[in-house]
Amino acid sequence: MARKDAIKKLRVTLQKRRAALIRAAIGDLDLLQRRQQKTGDVLDAVAETVQAELNSQLLEVESRELKAIDDAIDRIDQECYGDCEGCGKMIPLTRLRAVPYATECIACHRLTEKRKSHPAASMNRVFPSYQADRV
Incomplete structure (x- = not known):
């Protein structure tokens, strides 16, 4: 019974984290969409581009975590x-x-x-037909 109670608490934790990620992703997306071309020097343009790239990467990480959380909630339901x-x-x-x-x-x-970090693992991704030939 203790495990079931712990899982119920974890579900609440997942839901709270999900809500926080959605708020953060909306903010990041808003920053990317509001990005305006302002008149300024080259350094301002570079800084704005770097910030946009960082926001884009952060949005990608948040969306992967959000997917993992949604999958976890589905597993709880199942x-x-x-x-x-x-x-x-x-x-x-x-x-x-x-x-x-x-x-x-x-x-x-x-x-x-x-397995992911083993040098041969990257070869299997580069040459998938080689793997199929060997089977």
Whole structure:
């Protein structure tokens, strides 16, 4: 029963974070849309362009987190929240409290990260037909 109560609290946390991200994304989007070409020197134009790029990247990060949160809320609704997608075991509550939209336990997440950072992993993305030929 304690896990169910903790998951209910995590749902509230996810919903609050979701609302905050939406407000932040709306603000970032508003800044990008209000960007006006002002008369000024080249340095002003460069500074404005850099700020617009930063706002754009921030909006992208916020939208990825928002998607992860929406997916987590869906998993709660489907009663599969907290199950590791890698090994199927329950993700410890301490991990879920730290990263409420986590889909893997620490061990599986480390394996995923190791695979992504391995030099051969990038080769599989560059040469996908090679992988298909070997199977």
